[in-house]
Amino acid sequence: MRILLDKFSKSFGSTKVIEDMNLEVASGEMLALLGPSGCGKSTTLFAVCGIHRPTSGRILFGDRDVTNLPSQERNVGVVFQSYALYPHMTVEENIGFPLMVKRAAAPDIKKQVAAIAALVHIDNLLDRRPSQLSGGQQQRVALARALIRRPDVLLLDEPLANLDAKLRLEMRSEIRRLQRETGITAILVTHDQVEAMSMCDRIAIMKSGEIVQIATPSAMYNDPRTSFVAGFLGNPPISFIKGTAFQGAFVSGDGHLKVPLAALSGISDDTPLTLGVRPEHFGTGGDIAVEGRIVFAETQGRENLYDVALPDGSVLRSIQPVRNDIKPGDQVRWMLGSDAAFIFAENGQRL
Amino acid sequence: MAEKPQPSANFSSLPVILLLTLFSLPLVLMYAYLFIDTISETPVGSLIPNEFTLRHWSFLWQTKTGKPNIWLVTLNTFIFASCITAVILTVASMAGYVLSRLNVPARGFFLAGVMVLHAFPSVTLIIAIFIVLQYIGLYNSLIGVILVKAAIDLPLGIWLMKGFYDTVPWEIEMAGIVDGASRFTVWRRLVLPQIKPAVMALGLFSFLTGWSEFILPQVLAPGAQVQVLSVYLASLIIDDNNFDFGTFKAVGVFYVVPVLILYVFFQKHLMNIYGGGTKG
Incomplete structure (x- = not known):
């Protein structure tokens, strides 16, 4: 489903974080919000999932205006940087929680959890608790929990930041595979240009609350609009x-x-x-x-x-x-x- | 966590142990005699008992003249402590969450208010509370004194709960909300389980303070039908001409045993309350 931010602004108290931002993510596309810490990329993400109310502007999913809709009614799946798994529940209960909240029938939940767990390759871990899982496995649980409701939009907030280097490589392609297989519209927030370039269809590079350039990874690499973009992309740097x-x-x-x-x-x-x-x-x-x-x-x-x-x-x-x-x-x-x-x-x- | 005691290499522990023994000896002796005196007769002026007797424990099967039945009093104490615990847990777990997480109007005022109320010496209120209870007909009833005691202990409970809620990561709540759960469900199903050790500790703590409360029941519910153990105990020595230290000590031991049992089983949980809310 298409996501559209129309003149979106967000300020906390007197601090303006984002002003008049326009952004469109096409249906089925994976877009990276790339930028240094404090550039407002996470704020944008939290506004899309409804945790922050925008100060002004509109947010549309498809043609539906969700600006004033609470998170619960937006049908978004979010993977947090810390994964935010529920520590007191088993993996199965964690993944099934969104369905349980919707009062789905227990056998139905079990069936769907099994299906999504197979998709992210954790079907053998369903009885464990999050503390008994490795970082990569926790990440997969978080992904499964985000995907089980068949959300319109998948939001990933620095999902790889807490993984070690080897796992990061593995989960990078894993997340991309899941996104392709489910055909879901996704926004990835990251400060790592390699992640953004390797995982996403397009990159929106942000600086101090503004989008500096939106383009495909190769176009942005070969045709940066500003020295900031040129300096941000590429390793070793320009x-x-x-x-x-x-x-x-x-x-x-x-x-x-x-x-x-x-x-x-x-x-x-x-x-x-x-x-x-x-x-x-x-x-x-x-x-x-x-x-x-x-x-x-x-x-x-x-x-x-x-x-x-x-x-x-x-x-x-x-x-x-x-x-x-x-x-x-x-x-x-x-x-x-x-x-x-x-x-x-x-x-x-x-x- | 099972930790093996390591011999400390940089100081000798013998003097420390000696000093501690010396200082604790009077305390240990007093506790020992608290028990020994209840099952023996000692001649005046001596420390060594010369006769075994269960006479002092007769209050358990004989109701003394002019005193309520000990089992009724025990039941009252139990009801008193349990109800206080229930009220404090219910209110504090909700109020603590609200003060920790929700953006309610005058939140700062409430926080400061709770702090001030906690520091407020409750004895100063006792006359006013007495008058109020009498006026609304709750004087000399368990309900009245339960409400008063719970209200006085609540600020501490709320403040503690707030502290524990503060340690629960925000992401868990955000995750719950985007998963479609209402704020109440998030609290009930996701956040409350995270602070279960704290709830447990506060519950025990409240039960124990309720069990040992004396002033409030003494003033607000002294009647025979609603007496609690502490009041019963005090009544044994209130009569200058006819006091019986043997029975007084026996009732004292009887009074303290449940507390000791609770401590033995739950001391780990109680430690939690002063541990600053680290995961239990």
């Missing part, structure tokens, strides 16, 4: 160099680096600019030679990550297939791909 415009080219602070860019035609000289270069676009291939000194090298197994200090002190990152011929302190002359570089104005907008 590196930025400060400089100015000069005759249609970007010139770094001390003039050592000069990158002619088509986007800069018509920009007057000496306009302050920031150049963004992703690590994969700086190395052996490219059209502009950059001289610098290796200040840091990190082995990642398949690839090596190098920090290269330019003469003016700014640092470019480079990621390359493993090679053993370079060590920190070495002077290098590597190539920068100017067609893949991003140029940003002083206010962060991409040019």
Whole structure:
């Protein structure tokens, strides 16, 4: 079911958290709300599930206006960061709770719980209590409990934050599989760009209560609208160099680096600019030679990550297939791909 | 939790034990004689008993002249303590939740009010309560004194319950609400079970304070039909010319035994109330 936020605003007391936000999530789509802590992404989520009342604006599920509907009548499933399982109930009772509240018949509940438990692969754990489960299993119980009512909307609040690295990888694909199989509309709140990019159809990136950009993961990665978006996506992150415009080219602070860019035609000289270069676009291939000194090298197994200090002190990152011929302190002359570089104005907008 | 006592390496425990023994000895002796004196006769001026007797315990099967039957008094005490417990548990578990979680008007005022009432010495109210009870016809009735005692103990109960509710994670309630449960169901089925150890502890605590309450029943319900054990006990030595310390001590032991039994079985739960609401 489609979710629409229309001029949604939320403030707590005099603190405005979100102002006039518009967001549409298409039916069956999984959307990530991505942003740093305190950007209002969880507030948005809690408004959608009805725990927070919006200060103004409307929230629509399909064509139904649910703005003033209490949570109980919204038919949403929520997975909380802490899972919020009921500690005194068994797994079976936990999953069956939403149906029990609806006064469904006991045999019916049992049947549905068994079915959904099989879907999330915990059918052998039904008699246990949450404290006897591992983090990943608790996560699956929370998912099952959220899904059993066949909710119109599934909301996930940092569902992977409490898992260890290996489980996180496993649950990432698991959640995506469940979402695809049930065809449910889902919103995932996260501050981890890898989660957002790997799990979701589209990403809405947020900063201080505003959506900066909404796009598919690859479009957002390749075409960020601001330096904030470019800096948030990508691991290892993009590196930025400060400089100015000069005759249609970007010139770094001390003039050592000069990158002619088509986007800069018509920009007057000496306009302050920031150049963004992703690590994969700086190395052996490219059209502009950059001289610098290796200040840091990190082995990642398949690839090596190098920090290269330019003469003016700014640092470019480079990621390359493993090679053993370079060590920190070495002077290098590597190539920068100017067609893949991003140029940003002083206010962060991409040019 | 079974913890093995570890020998402490950095100080010798012998002097500590010696000192504690020395200081507790008078107490231990007094408790010992409280019991010994009820089943023996001791010559005046001696510490060593010279005769075994059950005479002092005869109150159990013979009703003394001018005194109510001991079993009726025990039953009264039991009803008194149980009713207080029931009232306190019911009201405090709900009021504590409201003060902890619901956004009710004047919440701060209520919180402060509960605190002030808790600190208020109840004895100062006793004349006023006496007049009120007499006026509404509840003087010399168990109901009257139960209501008064429960009301006086409630602030502590509410405050404790609020503290325990504060430790229950909000997410559990949020989860319950989005699962479609009403706020009452959330409280009853999800939140209340989380603080069961606290409810248990408060229940025991209330029962014990009810069991040992003296001033209120003495003033508000002294009649023979509604007497409780503490009042009965006091009445044994109220007559200057005719007191019987043997019986007084025997009734005292009889009075304290249920308390001891409760302590033995439930001391773990009682500890909980001062433990700050950690999971029991």
